[in-house]
Amino acid sequence: MDAAPFPEPSVVSRQRECPRRGGWPPWPAQRSRCRVTSPTPADRTTRSCPTDRNTVKPLTDNEIRAALVNCSRREAKQASLPRDLDALSWEELDYLGWVDRSNPQRAYAVVPVDDEPVAFALRASERTRKASAMCAWCEDVFATADVRLWVARRAGAAGREGNSLGTLVHADFSCSQHVRRLPNAMEGGLDPASLVERRIDELRSRSMAFARRVRNGA
Structure with a gap:
């Protein structure tokens, strides 16, 4: 039986769990280099920040569909997935997010x-949004123009029963890029x-806290 349509959320949730200082726990460690990009869109030069990070494990179509926790089987089967998962820079992703090609x-x-990977479907709220807002997941103070x-x-x-959870996130789910931008002198010291x-x-x-609340239904 298909799930009911998404209702409007009663509140916008902003998780503020303390970061885990011991590293990112969920998936096997992958050695990578943290690519740090500049904060100015007009000057997207890159620099390398040597670090060992555990990032998103590469997933297949079937693994993503099986991980969808708030979809019916039919909805999961019909979900629009990224075109070429093998081409993604998984080592630079802290989570994977994308917009449905057939329905923005x-x-x-x-x-x-x-x-475990926890996947979930989202829809853009019909509420009128402000001209700018800060993403609740990456909290980038510069990239505020395209947050939904x-x-x-x-x-x-x-x-x-009609319960839902809302949060402000970049429209293109580019948080992993924003957190890696080069800090200015006041930010980074x-x-x-x-x-x-x-x-x-x-x-x-923050993203894990939101996903856990969606999965647990609380």
């Missing part, structure tokens, strides 16, 4: 939670690499 009001995200209110139906009985790592930890903590 619908999107999906996959977040590692408790050693996304709504996820809770999994299980809570979702069937003498240790910009540490700030980038802290941003990454906090992004993972």
